[in-house]
Every structure is written in structure tokens, then in C-alpha cells.
Amino acid sequence: MTEDLVILGSGGLAQEYAWLVEEINDDRRRFNLLGFLDDNAERVGREYIGYPVLGALDTAARYPRAGFISGVGDPRARRLTVEKVAGFNPRWVSLVSPTVRLHSSHAIGHGVMIGRYADLTVGCRLGDHVMLNIHSVLGHAVEVGDFSVVSPNVTVNGEASIGRLCYIGANAFVRNVRVGDGATVGAGSVVTRDVPPDCVVAGVPARVLHEGKPGHVLTRVPDEEV
Ligand SMILES: CC(C)(COP(=O)(O)OP(=O)(O)OC[C@H]1O[C@@H](n2cnc3c(N)ncnc32)[C@H](O)[C@@H]1OP(=O)(O)O)[C@@H](O)C(=O)NCCC(=O)NCCS
Numbered sequence: 001m002t003e004d005l006v007i008l009g010s011g012g013l014a015q016e017y018a019w020l021v022e023e024i025n026d027d028r029r030r031f032n033l034l035g036f037l038d039d040n041a042e043r044v045g046r047e048y049i050g051y052p053v054l055g056a057l058d059t060a061a062r063y064p065r066a067g068f069i070s071g072v073g074d075p076r077a078r079r080l081t082v083e084k085v086a087g088f089n090p091r092w093v094s095l096v097s098p099t100v101r102l103h104s105s106h107a108i109g110h111g112v113m114i115g116r117y118a119d120l121t122v123g124c125r126l127g128d129h130v131m132l133n134i135h136s137v138l139g140h141a142v143e144v145g146d147f148s149v150v151s152p153n154v155t156v157n158g159e160a161s162i163g164r165l166c167y168i169g170a171n172a173f174v175r176n177v178r179v180g181d182g183a184t185v186g187a188g189s190v191v192t193r194d195v196p197p198d199c200v201v202a203g204v205p206a207r208v209l210h211e212g213k214p215g216h217v218l219t220r221v222p223d224e225e226v
Helices: 012-027 057-062 075-086
Strands: 003-008 031-037 051-055 067-070 200-202 207-210
Touching: 003 012, 003 075, 012 031, 031 057, 051 057, 057 075, 067 075
Parallel strands: 003 031, 003 067, 031 051
Antiparallel strands: 200 207
16 A cells, blocks of 8 residues: 655755655555645746645645655755644654665664665664765764754764754765764765864864854755755
């Protein structure tokens, strides 16, 4: 039996989530993807990669039997989408690529996305609404807090800890350090020391670029695309 699914957001990443749903269904038909919900009125009624934007987030109650997942890339905006529909008591669904092998020692929250060829070793703990994008690698006992986003090709050393609402840019390497809540790690960085909360670090080795800038992700896409 298939279950209805609705994706929050309709930008590029949400569309990638829709593609992941197709990939999961190719393996074993699990989901009937109804479409996206998005608060950008200009997107409502349009179709993206073949799926409609059904309405704004506050129409979530129209789909009482559906599972939900947020496909928004900015961790804070992702949390906002989750908070906006929380009143409807949604059932959060996780999407895990069939290419991923998960060991029984992992603890994985709800609303989590794990993309193609991501590789988790053993004993990892992922909070709620976490995203591990394609080809990311987590060593043993890595922790990733709620709403955090791990971009493609990131490698996280065993026993590293990534806080809540963090954004780890593509191709970064994070040694066995602690990345504070709300921190951003620049693309291609090598993080060799603990990262304070709400900081932006970048470079090899990573140095602080900005302090006190929570959610400074700067993927340079317009708001409606996040
Ligand atoms: C780290 C980041 C958030 C900084 O953005 P920003 O604050 O706008 O930074 P700027 O572009 O103004 O650059 C500030 C300085 O940092 C340097 N810098 C920026 N990003 C860097 C990075 N990833 N590594 C090394 N240096 C970097 C710039 O060269 C610049 O140096 P300068 O002052 O000597 O000229 C951003 O560059 C980044 O890496 N975002 C992640 C993107 C990503 O991985 N997306 C994944 C899509 S799947």
C-alpha cells in the first residue's frame, strides 16, 4: 500500500526531494506524492518537475492522511515550515535513498532525508528534520542536531558533533570536533577546531569569517527558492 506524501517548500531542494521519492518508488512503490506546499503565492498552482504546488503551508490540514517532510534548504527556514504546520499535528515521514545502508545502531529522528550514496558507519544520532545530502559520509558515533543540513560530499570524522540548525557546505571535512548550534561551515573547508555557535567558518583550516550570524548560509538563491 502506498502512503500519501506532501513536501513543504517547492524550491530546488524540495524538487530534489520529489526526485528522491521517485527513486524510492522505483525500488518499492511506497509513496503517492501529492505535491508541494509553499507560502509563496506566485508558486501556488504551478507545477515543478511534474508535481503541483497545492497551496500555502496553512492548507496542510486538507491532507489528514498524508505524511509530511520539509524540503527547505536553509535550516532556520526549514524550522519555520515545520513550526507553521505543527498545529495540524502532522505525521513526519523520512526519505532514505535505497542506495543507503543503515546499521541498527543508528538513532534517526523524524522528517529526515538521506540522499543517494550517503554513507553512515555505526552509532550515529540524527535529530529531527536533518538532511544528509548525496555522497555525504558520517564516521562512527557522529551526532547531527535537529534541522541541520549536511551538503553533498561532506565527510564528518567519527565522534564529531554537529549542533542544531547548522549548515555544512559542500565538500567540507569536519574533524572530531563540536560544531556549535546555528553555525555555518563554508564549502570545501577543513574544520580542525570546535566551532562556536552562530559563527560562519571557512577555509583550510577553517577560520571564523563572521561571528553572531546564525543561519548565514548564503547559498545565493532568492528567498522563494530556499
Ligand atoms: C562560507 C560562506 C557561507 C561565506 O559566505 P559570505 O559570508 O557571503 O562570504 P563572502 O563571499 O563575502 O566571502 C568573504 C571572504 O571569505 C572567503 N570565502 C567565502 N567562502 C569561502 C570558502 N568556502 N572557503 C574559503 N574561503 C571562503 C571569500 O573568498 C572572502 O575572502 P576575502 O575577504 O579575502 O575576499 C559561503 O561562501 C559558502 O561557502 N556557502 C556554502 C555554499 C554551499 O556549500 N552550498 C551547498 C549547495 S548544495
